[in-house]
Amino acid sequence: MKAIPTWKQRKLGESLSILKDGTHGTHKNVENGPHLLSAKNIKNGKIKVTEDDRKISQKEYEQIHKNFQLKSGDILLTIVGSIGEAAVLQDPTGITFQRSVAYLRSSEIDTYFLYTLFIGPDFQKELKNRQVVSAQPGIYLGDISKIIVKIPKGMKEQKQIGKFFKQLNNAIALHQRKLDLLKEQKKGYLQKMFPKNGAKVPELRFAGFADAWEERKFENNIVSIQTGTNLLGTDANEGTPLLKMGNIQRGYFSFNKLEYLDSNSNVESENIVNYGDFLFNTRNTLELVGKGATWTGMSGKYAFNSNIARFKFNGIDTIFFNYLYNTQQVISQVHARAVGTTSVAAVYPRDLNSLLYYLPSIEEQKKIGSFFNQLDNTIALHQEKLSKLQSLKEAALQSLFPQKNETEPKVRFANFSSSWKQRKLGELVERVTRKNKNLDSTLPLTVSAQDGLVDQNEYFTKTVASRNVSNYYLLKKGEFAYNKSYSNGYPLGAIKRLDKYEKGVLSTLYVVFKPTYVNSDFLAKYYDSTHWYYEVYKHAAEGVRNHGLLNISPSDFFSTELKVPKSYEEQSKIGIFINKLDNSIALHQQRLEKLQNCKKVFLQKMFI
Numbered sequence: 227m228k229a230i231p232t233w234k235q236r237k238l239g240e241s242l243s244i245l246k247d248g249t250h251g252t253h254k255n256v257e258n259g260p261h262l263l264s265a266k267n268i269k270n271g272k273i274k275v276t277e278d279d280r281k282i283s284q285k286e287y288e289q290i291h292k293n294f295q296l297k298s299g300d301i302l303l304t305i306v307g308s309i310g311e312a313a314v315l316q317d318p319t320g321i322t323f324q325r326s327v328a329y330l331r332s333s334e335i336d337t338y339f340l341y342t343l344f345i346g347p348d349f350q351k352e353l354k355n356r357q358v359v360s361a362q363p364g365i366y367l368g369d370i371s372k373i374i375v376k377i378p379k380g381m382k383e384q385k386q387i388g389k390f391f392k393q394l395n396n397a398i399a400l401h402q403r404k405l406d407l408l409k410e411q412k413k414g415y416l417q418k419m420f421p422k423n424g425a426k427v428p429e430l431r432f433a434g435f436a437d438a439w440e441e442r443k444f445e446n447n448i449v450s451i452q453t454g455t456n457l458l459g460t461d462a463n464e465g466t467p468l469l470k471m472g473n474i475q476r477g478y479f480s481f482n483k484l485e486y487l488d489s490n491s492n493v494e495s496e497n498i499v500n501y502g503d504f505l506f507n508t509r510n511t512l513e514l515v516g517k518g519a520t521w522t523g524m525s526g527k528y529a530f531n532s533n534i535a536r537f538k539f540n541g542i543d544t545i546f547f548n549y550l551y552n553t554q555q556v557i558s559q560v561h562a563r564a565v566g567t568t569s570v571a572a573v574y575p576r577d578l579n580s581l582l583y584y585l586p587s588i589e590e591q592k593k594i595g596s597f598f599n600q601l602d603n604t605i606a607l608h609q610e611k612l613s614k615l616q617s618l619k620e621a622a623l624q625s626l627f628p629q630k631n632e633t634e635p636k637v638r639f640a641n642f643s644s645s646w647k648q649r650k651l652g653e654l655v656e657r658v659t660r661k662n663k664n665l666d667s668t669l670p671l672t673v674s675a676q677d678g679l680v681d682q683n684e685y686f687t688k689t690v691a692s693r694n695v696s697n698y699y700l701l702k703k704g705e706f707a708y709n710k711s712y713s714n715g716y717p718l719g720a721i722k723r724l725d726k727y728e729k730g731v732l733s734t735l736y737v738v739f740k741p742t743y744v745n746s747d748f749l750a751k752y753y754d755s756t757h758w759y760y761e762v763y764k765h766a767a768e769g770v771r772n773h774g775l776l777n778i779s780p781s782d783f784f785s786t787e788l789k790v791p792k793s794y795e796e797q798s799k800i801g802i803f804i805n806k807l808d809n810s811i812a813l814h815q816q817r818l819e820k821l822q823n824c825k826k827v828f829l830q831k832m833f834i
Contacts, residue, residue, distance in 0.1 A: 233378050239371025244331035247305060247367060248323035249290045253282045260287040265304035265326035268311045271345070271395060273302070275321065282322075290322055298759040299337045301330040303344060306364045310353045312344040316756050319717045328367060335377055338388030343375060382791075401611050408605045412598065419594055420553050421584045432593050439584035447585075450538040451575040453508070454530035455497040459485030466493050469530040474507045474517045477552040478602070493529050499536075500525040504544045504551075506535045512571040516560040520548035522599065535575050543588060545595030556583055647792050652784035654744040655706070662700040662731045671701060671730040673709035675720035679730070698731035699738050704746060706753070708737040708783065710776040718762045719776055721753035737780050744790055745798050752788060761786035 239245060253262060259281040267274050296318035304311040306326035314337055323329075332340060343349055356369040378384050418430040426438040459468035465486040473479050487493060499505070499521045507517040521528075522545070530536065539547065550556065563577040585591065670682040677685070679701070701707060703724050710719045723746065724730065732738065741749050752758065765782040791800070 233376050235374060235376050237371060238373045238375050241334045241375075241377070242330055242332050242371070244294075244300070244329055245367055245371055246294070246329050247325045248327045248329070250325045251286075251290070253280075253286050256281050256283050259283050260320045260322060262324060263321055263327070264324045265307050265311065267323075268302055268304050268313050268327065270311075271313050271341075273313050273315070273321075287322060296322070296329065297331070297763070298756050299331070301337065301341055301344065303328045303330060303370075305367070305370070307362050309357055309363050309365055310344075310350050312341055314338065314341050317715060317717050328370065334381075336381060336384035336388045338392045339377070339384035340388075342388055342391040343377070349373065349375070381789075401608060405605065405608045408601070408608060412601050412605065415598070415601070416549060416553060419597075420550060420555075423555060426584060432590065432597075435586065435590045435593075437587065439586045442583060442585050443579065444581035444583075445579035447539045447542050448537060448579070449540050451535050452496060452538075453532045453535050455487075455493060456532050457487050457491055457493065457529075459487050459531070462486055462488075465489040466491065467528050469499065469505065469528055469534060471507045471510050471514075471517075471531075471533045474505055474519050474534065476517050476557075477519050477548055479519055479521070479523070487529055497529050498526055499523075499528045499530055502544045504537045504539070504547055505530060506537060506573075506575070507533065508535050508575065509533045509570070509572045512564060512566065512568045515564050515566075515571045516557070516573040518548075518551050520544045537575075541588065542585065543591040543595050545599055546591035547595075549595065549598045550583060550585075556581065648787055648789050650784065651739075651786050651788060654741065654749075654788075654790070655739040655784070656742045657780065657784065658699065658701070658705055658738040658740055660700050662696055662698045665696055666700055667729045667731050668695060669727060669730040670695065670698075671707075671724070671727075671732045673707050673720055673722050673732075673736065675709075675713050675716040678722040679707060679724045679726065679732075681727070681730075695731045697734070699734055699736065700729060701732050701738055702729045702740075703727065705738060705740040706749070707732055708739075710735070710737070710778065712776065718759050718766075721758070723750045723753075737783055739784075745794055747798065747802060748790065748800050751800070758786065758788060761788070 248264075249262075261275055262280040262282045263273070263275065267279065296315060298316055298318060300315045300318070302313045302315055302323065304326060305328045330340070352373045353365060353370075356373070357363045357365045378387070415430070419428050421428050421439055426441075428439075454469075457468075459470070463486065465488050468485045468487050469479070470485060472483060473481065501521060501523070503521045505519060505521060507515060509515060510517070537544075559581050560573060560578070564571045564573050566572050586594070671679050672682045672685055674680050674685060699707075701724050706721060706723050708719060708721045712719055762776070762778060762783070765786060766776050766778040
């Protein structure tokens, strides 16, 4: 990367072909029809649609879009209420928005570069400075258009930056899914490895343990209860860190906000936390009071205040108790003992004496506690990876875009010299119309939007193709096929390359072609994206389908245009890079499936 001062500065509105907001009209709700969404549906770069969201009639939808059509690649920006959330519209089918969302489109700025610009700190600051607050915050379209933005002169560099952040966002999303999966897995184990109401044994047990769990009361096991120091902390980042009620969560500790005791304070040893201490939150709101967690951090470093009580037990492993205490059966009993108002409530430790729960032997407690502690450590590791990725993204946002009063970013991608060229597909590929006259293959193929070109027998668990496949197209490995049939999430069909088999046969309803003047990997990844949607949509007869297929002729399909790097080497590098990303995702998917299968086996083997 190197610095080259070639960015330009201009008002955002000068680079937009569309800047408008959603419908201002009053619309009647219907049971079935297009969704009418609002700012609340856009969060963290995603458009979230549920069955509970409003629906309007097809007639009203068409009236809204009489003079304007949403397109794939349009950017959505929330402008009323929650200001500044943005998302790239992937599929405009069957959705529209209220006036709390703005539509932005540009032919001069790459979509993902523009999206990245919008979520960056400088643009968000501009939005905040220009918002008008009445009943709820809002920002006028005219004020958005006046925001000064800095963009690379070359579309190629915009695309590279946009692609970089898109990949980074995908990596963050992948780690978030892993983290969510682990948390769900932990939740499932907690339900299975502790007895349910009325039961004396859990559904899932470790080998070597068969005895029934014994019913106990809290008073049978508690040895002592001690509250912490009355010393007050400050936000000065020095001295002894002080745990307060906000730091205790259900089964873990949060350090988002941490206070410190003055370094000259005399903190007594009994107010210092040690490994294995179970800490209990005696005061909080009615919803949060009574939270508890076992300390598994360093001994002798943290103090705890007088709103927190430390429990000492006999016959209970505190690592195990961390998970037992946070089961729904115990939480509901603790809540029933809370006194006070919604905003200020307390649970007095003496009232916990009658808590009921079941305990296994101390050996089984240690086994269960260790298992869940290791699971928590794995979750924490994934959370750390996710946080590092998010920090990387934040740093990149600062470095790859010019800061205030700067005309160039601190960091640039190298080798930006030649621009991309725009070509018709027919100039880069050759149509394939060879028939399977000699029955070179009897493998019937189908194009799946999710899985690519696959064996029809396996995909449908039956043969859909005609018995006589001599008149079908004969497709060879490395050739492409376009399935014009739409499916959920793929409104314009799917274009896939044959990778899994050496050859196969395909119905003549498909359009088949092979690359001649373009890198095959680059083309495959291009058609995995949505960049080609607009061109196909532009050539297709609007709203017309023939036997469920998009009405676009082969000649029109091959007239669609796409942008490719002039350099074949650059095409190859892009294709290889995205292939590696796909392989990484596939590897994570395989690991996920192995975990799920392993869990399934355990559930089958370890339950009665």
